[in-house]
Amino acid sequence: MSFRSIGRSIANPLSAFALLCASILAASALQLVAFSAHAAEELEIEIKIKDHKFDPAAIKLQAGQRAKLIVKNLDPTPEEFESNDIGFEKIIAGNSEATFRVKPLEPGTYIFFGEFHMDTALGHILVE
C-alpha cells in the first residue's frame, strides 16, 4: 500500500462518517450516565375516548415523573393515539384499550391527538 493510497483511505467519506458516528456514540454514552440514576415511580392515568374526544383532554404531570396512560376507546371505531411531542403512535381498536408509557419529561406542553379524527380528538399534557 503506497502512502498516497493510505492518505486517500483516511480522507475518504467512510472514515469521516465513522468518526462522526463515534462522536455521537460518545455523546449518547454521556446521556446514559446522566439518566441511569433516575428511577421515579410510575403514575397511572386513564384517558377515555368518547365521540372522538378525549376525557380528560388536559393532563398535568410533574417534571421527571414517569406515567402510564391507559387509553380506553369507548367508540366503536378504531383510533390512532399519537404524540409527536412525546413519541408514540399506536392504533386502538373500537371498544378496547391500550397502554402508553410516558418517559420523564421536561417542563412544557406536549400535544397528543387521535390521528383518525384530528378535528376533535385533541389533548395535551402540561408538565410543570
Next chain:
Amino acid sequence: MLAALVIIFREVLEAGLIIGVVLAASRGVPGRNSAVTLGILAGIVGSAIVALFATRITDAFDGRGQELFVAGILFFAVVMLAWHDVWMAEHAREMTRELRQLSSDVVAGKQSLFALAAAVAIAVMREGSEVVLFMTGIIMQGKDTAGELLFGSAIGLLLGAVVSLALYLGLAAIPLKRMFSVTGALVTLLAAGLAASAGPQLSNAGFIEVLDTKIWDASWLLSQDSSIGRVLHVLIGYMDRPTGLQIIAYAVTACTVFALAYWRGSPKPAQSSLSA
C-alpha cells in the same frame, strides 16, 4: 371525505416514497418490476390481515404486542434493504457498464429480488393496515356516503402516487454512472431511519429504559410534522427530537450498511490503480 383524502394521501406517500427509492436503486436488475408488483400485492393482503387481527396484536404480550410487532417488521425491513443495497453495490458497476451479464449471479439476483419484494411488501403493509382500520372506522360511523369516501380516497391515492412518481423520475434522471451511488446512499439512510424508529417502539413497550430521552430538539428549525419534515423522515429518517437510542440505532445501521456496501462493492486493487 377530506379526512379520507388526507389519511390516504399520507399513507400512500409514505409507502410510495420507499417504493420509489427502492425502484430507482434497482434499475437494470432483471425481473424487478414483477418483484415490486408482487411486493405491493403481498403488502395489501398483509394489511388486511394485520387490520383484522389488530386488537389481538395490541393485546398480545401484556399490551405490548403492537410495539413488538412493529419493531419486528421494522428490523426485518432494515435487513432486507441492507441486503439489497449490498447486492446492488456489488453489481452496480456491471450494470452501469450495461454488460448485464449477470448469468453467474442469477441465483444471487433472485435473492436480491426477494429482498426487494419483501421491503416493498412491508412498506405497503405498515401503511396499508392503517388505511384499512381508518376506512373501516369511517364506514362504521356512516357519516360519509360511499361515493364521497371513494372520491376522497381516489384523490388521496392519486396525489400520493404522483409525488412518489416524481421522486422516482427525479432519481432516474441522474446519469446512470452516479445514480447507483446516490440511490445506494439513499437506501442506506432509509434503512437507518427505519432502524431508528424501532427504538421508541421498544422503549414504549418498556423493554429499553435507557437512552430514551431526547438528545436535541430541532423542531424550531424543521418540524417533523411539516410536509418537508415528513418526507425527509420517510426518506432519510429525519428526526426533530431524536433519543440517544435512535441516534445509536441510526448511526450503527448506516455505518454497517455503508461499510458492507463499500467493502463488497470496492473495485479490485489492480483496477483501482488503473483508474487512479
